[in-house]
Amino acid sequence: MIHQFKKGLRFEIYEAEETSPFEKLFDIFKELITYTSGDFDEAFEWLKQLDVEYKLTTPEYTLDDFLEDLKKKGYLKEEIDTPNGPGKLKITAKTEQAIRQNALNQIFGKLRKSRLGNHKTKAIGQGDEHTGEFRNYHFGDSLDTISMTESIKNAQVNNGIGNFSLTENDLIVEETNFKAQMSTVLMIDISHSMILYGEDRITPAKKVAMALTELIKTRYPKDTLDILVFGNDAWPISVKELPYLKVGPYHTNTVAGLQLAMDILRRKRNTNKQIFMITDGKPSCLRLADGTYYKNSNGLDSYIVEKCYNMASQARKLHIPITTFMIAQDPYLMQFIQHFTKANQGKAFYTGLKGLGEMIFEDYEQNRKKRIRGI
Numbered sequence: 001m002i003h004q005f006k007k008g009l010r011f012e013i014y015e016a017e018e019t020s021p022f023e024k025l026f027d028i029f030k031e032l033i034t035y036t037s038g039d040f041d042e043a044f045e046w047l048k049q050l051d052v053e054y055k056l057t058t059p060e061y062t063l064d065d066f067l068e069d070l071k072k073k074g075y076l077k078e079e080i081d082t083p084n085g086p087g088k089l090k091i092t093a094k095t096e097q098a099i100r101q102n103a104l105n106q107i108f109g110k111l112r113k114s115r116l117g118n119h120k121t122k123a124i125g126q127g128d129e130h131t132g133e134f135r136n137y138h139f140g141d142s143l144d145t146i147s148m149t150e151s152i153k154n155a156q157v158n159n160g161i162g163n164f165s166l167t168e169n170d171l172i173v174e175e176t177n178f179k180a181q182m183s184t185v186l187m188i189d190i191s192h193s194m195i196l197y198g199e200d201r202i203t204p205a206k207k208v209a210m211a212l213t214e215l216i217k218t219r220y221p222k223d224t225l226d227i228l229v230f231g232n233d234a235w236p237i238s239v240k241e242l243p244y245l246k247v248g249p250y251h252t253n254t255v256a257g258l259q260l261a262m263d264i265l266r267r268k269r270n271t272n273k274q275i276f277m278i279t280d281g282k283p284s285c286l287r288l289a290d291g292t293y294y295k296n297s298n299g300l301d302s303y304i305v306e307k308c309y310n311m312a313s314q315a316r317k318l319h320i321p322i323t324t325f326m327i328a329q330d331p332y333l334m335q336f337i338q339h340f341t342k343a344n345q346g347k348a349f350y351t352g353l354k355g356l357g358e359m360i361f362e363d364y365e366q367n368r369k370k371r372i373r374g375i
Helices: 021-035 040-054 063-072 093-108 148-159 192-198 202-219 239-244 254-266 302-317 331-344 356-371
Strands: 076-080 087-091 124-136 172-177 182-189 224-230 234-237 272-279 285-287 293-295 322-326 347-350
Touching: 021 040, 021 063, 021 093, 021 202, 040 063, 040 087, 063 076, 093 202, 093 239, 093 356, 148 172, 182 202, 182 254, 182 356, 192 202, 202 224, 202 239, 202 356, 224 254, 234 254, 254 272, 254 285, 254 302, 272 356, 285 302, 302 331, 322 331, 322 356, 331 347, 347 356
Parallel strands: 182 224, 182 272, 272 322, 322 347
Antiparallel strands: 076 087, 124 172, 224 234, 285 293
């Protein structure tokens, strides 16, 4: 008997994947520890309040059980500040990595995975992505690029099957796409305006930095990412410091941030370099030659603004495009960024907090494809 089956769609009630009580609480904990800038005590206090309101735990698995599991699994460590004082619980490097991975999943979770280092260009050169095009072997070509099938076929044509021999003249090489590298500096504004008006702008900026770091580490390991923060001054921070990043009582010294970013990139050997700048406020501070600060928060100060334009032009001469992600939509600030972007011939995005991560990722990918030409 022949059975005939009709093609169609089958709809079923969605059933969420089974997760353990620890995993459910850990997902919430990772969010809280990010918002509290790595302060475990504050994060755990928030978790207690959420448990009271939303009944996150059960008699079988309590917050005390969760705390013990965090310790056993290596997510917490006890540090003693004073010899006779009580120990204080702090997150470990394992937790920091989990937070970065969490940010990556949140921001880039829907992206299709690809192999590490898969940066295709239009240029032909050494790489591991085959183009399907063949040419004769030249002295110096890597042996692993030789197509044995095409080479043997060529030898049979040239020498005949009965008297088979394979010489250098018979060798055929398959072309591969050149894989280039990118050096990126991510600048994060930590001036006081990043938490003004009751809007937390620093946490999304931190998440973007953590996600971009984890993305480059896992997907583009040959690329480099340096992160710096700028307020009254600018200084580099390590990946380890990201979860603990806080806003300070600072003005916005955009010039100092750009100077440091370009100093970092000058030392990179990669041909392709770029700067990403996340900011929500106008430049309002400069450090003068004598070490004092010139500050003006009232409108756009022409002296400070001109210095910013000069830095944008310098970056342009060094072939370093600046992409500005402006978390503000004030018309006069947008006008400043437009002139700044024109001086650099870079790009600017006027965005809120939602979708910031996806926007930065897409621009990172597009810049790689554009900047790799002419290698």
